[in-house]
Amino acid sequence: MMARWRARLLGFVLALLVATLSGSLIQTQFNLAALAALGAEISLATRLSTSFHDLLGFAPLYAGLMAAALSASLPLAALGRRWLPLPAGLVYAAAAALGVWLAFMVVDAMAPMPTLIAATRSLTGTLAMLAGAALGGLVYARCVGRRS
Amino acid sequence: MICRYMQGMMVTLLLTGLAHADYRLETVTEGLEHPWSLAFLPDGRMLVTERPGRLRLVEADGRLREEPLSGVPEVFAEAQAGLFEVMLAPDFDDSGLLYLSYAYGDLSANNTCLGRARFNGEGLSGGEVLFCASPAKRGAAHYGGRMALLPDETLVLTLGDGFDYREEAQNAANHLGSLVRLTLDGQVPDDNPFLGDDTARPELYSIGHRNVQGIVFDAERDELLINEHGPRGGDELNRIQPGANYGWPLTTHGVDYTGARITPFRELPAFTPPLLHWTPSIAPSGMALYRGAAFPDWQGDLFVSALAGQQVRRLVREEGRVVEQQVLFEELEARIRDVRVGPDGYLYLLTDHAEGALVRVVPAS
Structure with a gap:
């Protein structure tokens, strides 16, 4: 019993870490791509320093959003697996992505600006961010294995 | 440094x-209710716009007339959208004409418009739309909406980038994130800086702005000055040069509300830097x-x-x-x-x- 909860906790922490860090790095690349499309020269050093800056400046806020989304979606996915005879990785990845997508919609509805996270202004950007969340779900599935 | x-x-x-x-x-x-702008009438009374779409008359003794003035154009009022500025025409004493800037449209398609109407002491009549910024955009943020008269009988209207469309502030083929200069009848003056460029909107006066909220023409120094909102930090005071690009979103001293960098560049040689920036905002x-x-x-x-x-x-x-x-x-x-x-x-x-x-x-x- 204790081992199962330890695995869940570890899985959640790792999923949160993966979703947050990948999301932060992905949104940085989308923002830089938008500037490059305007003609800006983005050197590798600039790309790295901007990515690093966002890990410090953006990732903490994004981690809060991910924590809220994953703490709801992953337990619901565990519950859903009782009736869904699908691979754990698929269920948790889909649940994490769906949870984060809902979180994006809620914050955009609540925040004063139309879209809080600039990278999610486009479908491509949103899907890329959701892919990061899905990766977190896969990591969770890997940690909890078949037991949850 | x-x-x-x-x-x-x-x-x-x-x-x-x-x-x-x-x-x-x-x-x-x-x-x-959320007053936005003020104009002084020659008889000592004042006109005040309210963002939800009303134009109010304040008597010289400060009494607020209960009924809003009639004849105000229909506005899109939501979040930052609504009725913005009221400005008297230079010949107001004779013509009674005044200018109003406002948001028009709905949540899915809207932008800033400029209208003109005649004030007869009690209400507005003969309203006409002189200009609407293009394209219509989604959301209810970043409209600009301030106006200034220049000594050559033209006016400058400030606009915003619509928030979600920040990259469009660099695109001279639309009006997002720009200043436009018009004649007092809403036509394009024949010396506008982008007039010879087939790919640019002829009304443009300057580009690369985020959300221009203040404008002043200093006749003594012959300077047109604007202020604009930055994101988190990077609010700016700019001296406007016709045809200049002020850099948004390629340059800013601010970061996004999420803490993410909008750009790694604070200044670049191609863009006119601000006279002053306020960071924090x-x-x-x-x-x-x-x-x-x-x-x-x-x-x-x-x-x-x-x-x-x-x-x-x-x-x-x-x-x-x-x-x-x-x-x-x-x-x-x-x-x-x-x-x-x-x-x-x-x-x-x-x-x-x-x-x-x-x-x-x-x-x-």
């Missing part, structure tokens, strides 16, 4: 070291140039009202640079939407609340 740091330190010292001017605050009238709103007899020490100074900052900044300029800043009117503890200089030489402030007020600043003695 060190020089800039020292400059910043000096401004900070001046901010804390200057004594408050000898003034008194008087509430002229209350009960205005004060959210500048209106702007006025003081010329009057009531406060001789303020002659020629700029006054910038601030929303988040809940203050007015007095900017002292020398040789085209801002050399001093003074924080004023914090005791109001209110978001301030607009600051104006009245014909009496007093400053007038509009507080941005559901129960907003018109406040007059007079000398203490």
